[in-house]
Amino acid sequence: MKLGVIGGGAWGTALAQVAAAGGRETLLWALEAEVVAAINERHENSLFLAGVPLDPHIRATSDLGELDACDAWLVVTPAQHMRSVLARGPLGDRPLILCSKGIEEKSGALLHEVAREAAPNSPIAVLSGPTFAHEVASGLPTAVTLAASDSALGEQLRERIARPQFRIYVTDDIAGAEIGGAVKNVLAIACGIVEGKGLGQNARAALIGRGFAEMTRFGLAFGARRETLAGLSGLGDLVLTCSSTSSRNFSLGKGIGEGRAPAELLSDRRTVAEGAFTAPVLARIARERGIDMPIVQAVDALLTGGASVDTVLNEILSRPPKAEAL
Ligand SMILES: NC(=O)C1=CN([C@@H]2O[C@H](COP(=O)(O)OP(=O)(O)OC[C@H]3O[C@@H](n4cnc5c(N)ncnc54)[C@H](O)[C@@H]3O)[C@@H](O)[C@H]2O)C=CC1
């Protein structure tokens, strides 16, 4: 199975590295001409994944039409651009493996719903888990969830993509895999704020625990299964991104906690911190559906409502006591 990768950011490039392992030709579509040139000429993505030597079996292109030669696509654009990029591609009926993490802001759709509308004839799978791109691209081990409603497709993709260092667990819970990855980015911003504000390790762990309760409430309301939310794509990725400045979302939160303005931090960056786009739409859906998500609402208030960290913190800490159950 020849794999194409749509998106030449850090994660698309790392996935191309996995796909090319063992000498398998892999085609990567990138938006930026300089990324295409750097990969083809120097086997490096100096813009988004500098310092990692890439497999020479990866070839980059800026022509989406060339991806017609591939049997399946790993789709790795930022969540808000997935619909428009897919609309420009030669879709056909090839499987799409969605690897981005987010919710479409305008429509409130999960990414498999976006892909289903954009590519009605393509079977859809989702790949998600604790995967900092630079570690995966360097061959360090991790494990991920691959969700496909067609179990034969899930197995076929697992066989094609898995490596000893890239262990794949298969499920049919697409919504569960997507919701974990989308919600954890918002919670990572909150944990970064705790770090930047110097609130301590206890506060961060408490936030991970209560954040996971929010993720679970939201997931269950959308048909996700508890074991998926508690697995690699949910809790696994939540713990990773809430613990390290290697996470762009955590770093964004840290800057906010240190007193910098969210708009200034966001305008400075070339890389994507998906949580900043997911927070408003997630908060909106939670309000509409009556799902209690105080941490997500707090992040949204900071990012889009202009609230101060102290005000938001005060509100969170003065909530009435409640039972620990969901
Ligand atoms: N970096 C990581 O470690 C991981 C990232 N992801 C997810 O993968 C997705 C892509 O993130 P990264 O590869 O990290 O990106 P990145 O932050 O490294 O690079 C930004 C990407 O956005 C693209 N972009 C900017 N404007 C665009 C437009 N108008 N249309 C289409 N694309 C545009 C750029 O071409 C580039 O590929 C995100 O949803 C992210 O949450 C998932 C797992 C790990």
Ligand SMILES: O=C(CO)COP(=O)(O)O
């Ligand atoms: O999703 C990721 C790791 O699994 C990457 O997290 P950030 O987007 O916060 O860097």
